[in-house]
Every structure is written in C-alpha cells, then in structure tokens.
Amino acid sequence: xxxxxxxxxxxxxNVQIRVKEDGSGVVTDNxxxxxxxxxxxxxxxxxxxxxxxxxxxxxxxxxxEEKAQETVRKALAVGADRGIHVxxxxxxxxxxxxxxxxxxxxxxNPDLVFMGKQxxxxxxxxxxxxxxxxxxxPQATFASKIEVKENSLEVTREVDEGLETIEVNTPAIxxxxxxxxxxxxxxxxxxxxxxxxxxxxxxxxxLGVDTNPRIExxxxxxxxxxxxxxxxxxxxxxxxxxxxxxxxx
Amino acid sequence: xxxxLIAEHNNKEVKPFTLxxxxxASQIDQDLHVLLIGSKADDVAKSLSEVPLVxxxxxxxxxxxENYIAENYTAAILKHADKYSxxxxxxxxxxxxxxxxxxxLLDISQVSDIIKVISPDTFLRPIYAGNAFATVKSNxxxxxxxxxxxxxxAAETTGGSAEIEKIDAADQTENTKFINRExxxxxxxxxxxxxxxxxxxxxxxSGENFKLITDVADKLNAAIxxxxxxxxxxxITNEHQVGQTGKVVVPDLYIAVGISGAIQHxxxxxxxxxxxxxNKDGEAPIFSVADYGLEADLFEALPQFLEELNKLNTxxx
Numbered sequence: 001x002x003x004x005x006x007x008x009x010x011x012x013x014n015v016q017i018r019v020k021e022d023g024s025g026v027v028t029d030n031x032x033x034x035x036x037x038x039x040x041x042x043x044x045x046x047x048x049x050x051x052x053x054x055x056x057x058x059x060x061x062x063x064x065e066e067k068a069q070e071t072v073r074k075a076l077a078v079g080a081d082r083g084i085h086v087x088x089x090x091x092x093x094x095x096x097x098x099x100x101x102x103x104x105x106x107x108x109n110p111d112l113v114f115m116g117k118q119x120x121x122x123x124x125x126x127x128x129x130x131x132x133x134x135x136x137x138p139q140a141t142f143a144s145k146i147e148v149k150e151n152s153l154e155v156t157r158e159v160d161e162g163l164e165t166i167e168v169n170t171p172a173i174x175x176x177x178x179x180x181x182x183x184x185x186x187x188x189x190x191x192x193x194x195x196x197x198x199x200x201x202x203x204x205x206x207l208g209v210d211t212n213p214r215i216e217x218x219x220x221x222x223x224x225x226x227x228x229x230x231x232x233x234x235x236x237x238x239x240x241x242x243x244x245x246x247x248x249x
Numbered sequence: 250x251x252x253x254l255i256a257e258h259n260n261k262e263v264k265p266f267t268l269x270x271x272x273x274a275s276q277i278d279q280d281l282h283v284l285l286i287g288s289k290a291d292d293v294a295k296s297l298s299e300v301p302l303v304x305x306x307x308x309x310x311x312x313x314x315e316n317y318i319a320e321n322y323t324a325a326i327l328k329h330a331d332k333y334s335x336x337x338x339x340x341x342x343x344x345x346x347x348x349x350x351x352x353x354l355l356d357i358s359q360v361s362d363i364i365k366v367i368s369p370d371t372f373l374r375p376i377y378a379g380n381a382f383a384t385v386k387s388n389x390x391x392x393x394x395x396x397x398x399x400x401x402x403a404a405e406t407t408g409g410s411a412e413i414e415k416i417d418a419a420d421q422t423e424n425t426k427f428i429n430r431e432x433x434x435x436x437x438x439x440x441x442x443x444x445x446x447x448x449x450x451x452x453x454x455s456g457e458n459f460k461l462i463t464d465v466a467d468k469l470n471a472a473i474x475x476x477x478x479x480x481x482x483x484x485i486t487n488e489h490q491v492g493q494t495g496k497v498v499v500p501d502l503y504i505a506v507g508i509s510g511a512i513q514h515x516x517x518x519x520x521x522x523x524x525x526x527x528n529k530d531g532e533a534p535i536f537s538v539a540d541y542g543l544e545a546d547l548f549e550a551l552p553q554f555l556e557e558l559n560k561l562n563t564x565x566x
Contacts (some may be wrong), residue, residue: 013513017380026381038494066517094349095358118494120513122376124361129349138320138424141346144487145347154428159342160441160496165316165428171422178494179481214358216386218371223382226519229540231531235550238525238543241555246540247521248445248502249469249564 001055001148001170003046004110007039007075007099009068010121034069038116040183041181042176045146046114046183047079052126054148055112057081061104063088063097068097069199076194077186083199088211094122096211098130103207105135112153117142117175128175133208134169141175250282251304252475255326255341260290260315268406269398274337276366276401277301277394282307283411286325288315294413297355301409306451311418316427317343319386323350324419328513330355333391334369341441341496352393353413357448359393361386364400378493378516396459399441399499399520435490440472440489444565445502448491448518450483452507452528454548456484468558474498474518476508489544490519509549510535527551535553 009019012032035043049055053236061073061084062068069109072083086100105113118125132139140155141144144163147154157164157204158177168174204211234237254274257264267283275281282305283300295306308327327539330336336351340362350495351358364382365373371386372394387394440446447469449462459473466473474491475484491498493516494552503521508514510526510533518524529546537544543550558564 011377016512019381025484026377086332091436093358095356097523104275115411120378120493122377123493124359126349126352126359126361130353132324133353138422139346139350140425141319142342146309151493157342159430160488161430161432162486162488164430167426167428169424179479180485181309202284214389215360216388217382218386220376220381223375226524226540227537229535229536229538229542230545232544235543235545235553235557238541239554239561241541242523242525243561246461246502248523249558249561 001111002057002059002108002114003041003049003055003112003114004059004061004108005046005075005080006064006107006113006115006127007043007060007066007071008036008072008119009033009062010036010119011038013120015042019220019222025220027080032066033067035117038176040118041178041180042114043075043080044079044183045176045179049148050079050180057082059108060219061086061091061101063100068072072199073194074186076197077191078184082197084202085199086202086204086207088204091215092131092211093215094124095214096209098127098134099209100116100204100207100211101127101131102134103209105131110169113173115175117177128161128173132173138164138170138172140172142176143175144177144179146174146180149152168238251282251332252278252335252337253329253333254281254283254308255322255336255338255347256283256285256293257339258287258290258293259283261292263293264343265439266341266398268300268403269341269401270337270424271300271302271404272401273363273366273396274490277337277369279333280304280372284326284329286314286322287311288312296406298411298413299409302404303409305411306413307416308413309416309418313418313421318422318425318427319350320422323346323354326351328419329416330391335392335394337394337396339398340425341398344395348395351501355391355393357389357391357393358387359395360387361392361395362397364397375461378512380512399497403498408423410529413525433486437466438470438472438499440474440491440496441467443472445469445471446474446500447471447504447506448476448500448508448510448532449479449506451468451482453479453484460486461547462508463557463560464531465551468555469564476511476514497510505535505539506551508535509533510538
C-alpha cells in the first residue's frame with residue numbers, strides 16, 4: 001500500500017502574527033516557518049502504518065515556493081521515502097492545490113492520501129475534502145483514530161458532539177486531527193539520511209491546471225483590540241465586579 | 250437568484266447553529282431556501298418552515314440520509330445547486346466536512362468561516378487564528394460560503410409559514426459507511442451557545458481536578474470548556490476544546506482557569522464579552538485579553554469562588 005501525505009509550510013504556530021501596514025497581508029520576512037501542525041500528525045500516522053507492515057511506501061508532497069521543500073525534507077527525516085515538490089510562485093487557493101494534488105494522485109496511484117485537517121495560516125479547512133471530490137473518493141475528515149483493514153479504513157472522527165466512527169473503502173482521503181498521534185522528532189542520523197532521499201521537482205505550470213485565484217483579498221487588517229482589563233486582588237473582589245460592574249452573574 | 254442553506258439536524262430537531270447560518274444567509278439574499286436532507290425528518294421540515302426568514306423548505310426524505318455522510322449529502326445538493334447564487338452552511342464540523350466537497354464539484358473556490366456579510370460577494374473572515382481579518386471578494390459566478398455561527402444572531406423560530414416542497418433523493422455512495430456516534434449527553438448548556446463558559450487548562454493537573462470546574466459550572470449554569478493542552482493530556486474529552494482547531498465560543502462571560510493563553514486558544518474565545526482569567530503565573534498571555542485577571546492558585550481560588558457565589562442572593566441563569 002502506498003500513502004501520499006500532503007504537507008504545507010506555514011508561519012510557526014508560536015509566532016505572533018503582524019499585519020502589514022498597507023493591508024496587503026501579514027509579515028513573513030524573517031519569520032519562523034514550520035510544517036503545518038496537523039500535517040505532522042498526517043506524516044506520523046503514515047509512518048506508523050508503514051512500521052506496522054501495512055504500507056510499502058510513503059511519498060511526501062508539498063505545493064509551494066522554493067523553501068516549501070523544507071517541509072518535505074522534514075517529512076523524509078521522520079520516515080517518508082521520497083518527496084515531491086510542486087513549485088508555485090504565488091499562494092494558491094485550496095481549490096487550485098486540490099487540482100494539483102489530483103494530478104499527482106493520478107500519476108502516483110496511492111491507496112491513501114493523508115493531510116492535516118486545516119492549515120493554520122488561511123484556516124480554510126478545504127483541501128482534503130476538495131481532493132476527495134475531484135477523485136470521487138470517500139473522505140474521512142478530522143481523524144483522531146485510524147484502523148487499517150483489508151481494502152478499507154475505520155476512522156474515528158472528532159465532531160462537535162463527540163466522536164463519530166465511519167468506514168471508508170480505499171482508496172480514500174483522510175484529514176488528520178491533532179490527537180491522532182504524537183508526532184516524533186527526527187533524529188540526527190535520520191536528518192542526515194533524509195538529505196539523500198530524492199525530492200522530485202515539478203512546475204505547477206506543467207501540470208495543466210487552472211490555478212488562477214478566484215478570491216480577491218481586498219484588505220488584511222488587525223482585528224479590533226480588546227481594551228486593557230484590570231487585575232483584581234481577591235476572589236471576593238472578582239465576584240463583586242462580575243455582579244455589579246460587568247453584570248454578568 | 251435565491252440562496253440555498255443546508256440544514257444540520259438529527260432528524261428530530263434543527264441544530265442551533267443552522268439558525269445562526271440562516272441569519273447570515275438572509276443578509277446575502279432574502280430569498281432564502283433551506284435544503285433539509287434527512288430520513289423521517291418531517292418535524293424538522295415543519296420547524297424550519299416556521300422560521301420567518303425562510304421562504305421555502307426543500308425536503309429530501311430517504312432512509313439513506315438517516316446518518317449524515319458528506320458524500321451522500323453532496324450528491325443531493327448538486328442535484329439542486331444550479332438554481333441558486335449561493336450555497337451556504339455553518340462552519341462547524343458539519344459544514345466544514347461538507348461544503349468543500351460541494352464547492353470542488355461545482356469548481357468554486359469556497360469562502361470559509363465568514364464573520365460578516367459585506368455584500369453578496371464580499372465577506373470578512375478571520376485568518377491566522379483570528380490574528381488578522383481578511384476582507385475577501387469571491388469572483389466565482391456561484392458562491393459556496395460557510396458561516397461562523399457565533400458571529401451571527403440565531404434566527405427567530407416562530408411566526409413563519411414557508412412552503413415545504415418534497416424533492417427527490419440522489420444516489421448513495423457505496424464507499425462510506427456510518428458505524429456509530431458517541432454523543433456525550435449532558436444537562437449543561439451547549440458549549441457553542443452557552444451564556445457562560447468556564448474552561449480549564451493544564452493547570453488543573455488531572456481529570457479529577459476538573460470537578461472544581463464542574464462545581465462552579467453547576468452553580469452558574471455554565472458550559473465547560475478546555476484548552477487543547479487539557480484535552481491532549483486526557484483530562485477531558487475533545488468536544489470541550491475551545492480554540493483555533495476546536496470550538497469558537499462567544500459567551501457573555503468566559504472564565505479561563507489554569508489556561509496560559511496560547512495563540513490557538515485565544516482564537517476560540519477572545520471575542521467573548523467579558524473574560525476572566527485565573528492563573529498563578531502573572532505573566533501568562535491570557536491576562537492580555539482578560540477584563541478581570543486574578544493572579545492566584547486555582548486550587549484555592551476555585552473553592553473560594555464557589556463560596557462567594559453561594560453568598561449571592563441571586564445568580565443570573
């Protein structure tokens with residue numbers, strides 16, 4: 001069984017975002033970038049399935065600018081076998097990314113495609129479901145547990161009401177939630193080994209996919225700031241303030 | 250052209266967030282039709298028809314829709330999509346799972362999780378966990394939009410009398426099977442719609458200690474939330490998680506206990522009207538968004554808090 005895992009390079013989750021003054025976007029120069037957190041869970045799960053002897057090959061793929069390759073390299077260091085980097089110059093919408101991934105799936109014929117449920121930059125939560133739609137494959141989103149069966153997966157999904165379990169026949173798309181597993185760190189020898197693993201580079205423009213943006217970003221701005229609060233000295237004062245000043249209890 | 254809203258329900262009742270999405274959808278276009286896809290959900294059809302903002306209810310009734318499966322819903326929606334300018338649903342796990350599948354098959358770039366309708370093609374949406382707001386204009390002819398429910402009031406549920414039109418089911422997928430759903434039943438208000446939320450974080454140190462939170466929640470008739478750290482540590486189950494990848498809550502009062510205030514947690518609660526933080530680390534980022542901060546050991550503060558609440562003659566419920 002072959003697993004394709006899609007990863008995205010985003011601003012690190014610990015970085016405090018700064019909005020550009022001209023309203024054109026957020027500052028990314030000299031800002032720490034890393035792999036989108038739930039994409040790490042996606043890689044980890046694929047590696048675990050391979051270690052359990054149920055997968056033969058893991059391919060890590062990213063769609064992005066030159067430096068996005070770092071995310072693929074990181075995936076190789078934790079256990080992916082080879083990488084694919086689809087090069088684009090601008091930021092693509094999930095619809096365009098899903099069309100690119102479809103082309104790669106048609107070429108590579110994986111049995112499973114894993115990715116994070118959502119990227120923490122645009123917070124769209126679309127790509128996996130869109131890819132599933134293009135391929136007419138079943139989708140299992142927000143996965144917190146995956147059991148590999150013969151020709152199917154049993155997936156537990158985190159939903160608003162609690163947990164839901166579905167069974168999807170393979171080939172299938174799974175989008176991974178943060179509690180699916182605990183992503184491992186790459187060991188130094190594995191980081192060295194990963195440098196020798198192949199990453200195929202493909203220009204998005206060679207795939208014959210329409211990647212033109214459909215959505216115009218008119219303005220990016222800072223959200224309204226909360227006005228500064230106060231510190232209270234005691235529980236008693238807190239309760240009085242809530243009762244008499246804020247009038248919420 | 251009219252707009253089509255996809256209802257979330259359990260074949261007995263409309264889920265509350267659908268009512269918030271109805272409000273948003275009616276701001277896009279008043280000719281609002283609701284699509285109900287279900288099995289023996291006549292009661293749901295009736296209650297949707299009584300929502301004054303709804304002009305028409307399209308009801309697909311078939312046993313294949315007894316459980317919500319995105320693939321089956323998508324096929325049903327696509328059968329009727331061409332008559333509508335917008336397809337809309339709530340941006341909770343229901344809509345997030347469903348809408349991109351619909352959008353992709355219509356070749357539409359979806360606008361996710363909007364918090365404001367500026368015009369029928371222009372919307373405001375948070376990005377980077379709410380640390381930036383983007384004004385976006387969709388240039389697709391038809392639009393797929395998901396609504397952040399807590400940013401819109403719930404629609405009135407009585408007084409309307411919309412027509413209910415029965416329409417045909419679509420084909421069923423062979424490749425996805427529903428197995429079960431573990432719903433945690435609780436007498437407490439729902440996290441997403443509660444007037445008061447009290448949340449615990451890693452500072453609670455164990456699942457047992459969450460009792461300190463539940464005692465206060467009982468007193469205030471509050472919903473119980475949690476930080477990702479507390480859920481990851483197994484102190485409490487996932488449906489309590491508040492944050493960028495959990496639930497977004499906008500209660501009148503949010504009480505954060507033993508929560509440091511990571512960016513991703515703030516994303517889920519910082520629009521709350523009044524925020525209280527109780528934390529022993531005076532430098533914790535949670536204090537930067539708190540209206541009232543109490544620097545204290547939660548194991549002393551929570552029992553005292555309960556005691557002070559008990560002294561009050563009345564508590565708003």
